[in-house]
Amino acid sequence: MNRKQIGIIVFVSAVIVGTIFYFTIGRQALRSKNVKQIQLSGTPxxxxxxxxxxxxxxSGLACENWNKRSVAVMQPADVQARPAAGFTEADMVIEMPA
Incomplete structure (x- = not known):
């Protein structure tokens, strides 16, 4: 074997050993340095x-049915796609930009 082949074999071997080290030991060591402990109190x-x-x-307005399920209507900007029904039941109306 000549020097070029030996160099290629050494390089490939180093890459394989480095990859095995990274995926087995190195990645866990890098993760454990960045871990921060969170202190929790026992009382909720x-x-x-x-x-x-x-x-x-x-809306922030006073009303009698404030705790009912919210209804929102999104109004498209196109006149053809705009159904004008249901706006009175909506809590909030949002118009999409054209």
Whole structure:
């Protein structure tokens, strides 16, 4: 074997050994350096509703059915694709840009 073949064999062997090392030991060692421990308290926090009273969370207006399921309507900018029905039942109407 000549020097060129020996050099290629050494290079390929080094790449194979490096790849095996990275996928078995090296990757775990790199991950363990970046781990940050999170301190958790044992008592859960008591949470309540974010809005107080009869206030809609979307519009911010007072209404009697504030806790019902929200309805949103997206209005296309094309006149042909615009159905003008159902806007009165929507809590929020969003128009898509043309």
């Amino acid at each position: 926090e008591q949470t309540g509703p974010l809005n107080s009273g009869n206030v809609s969370p979307i």
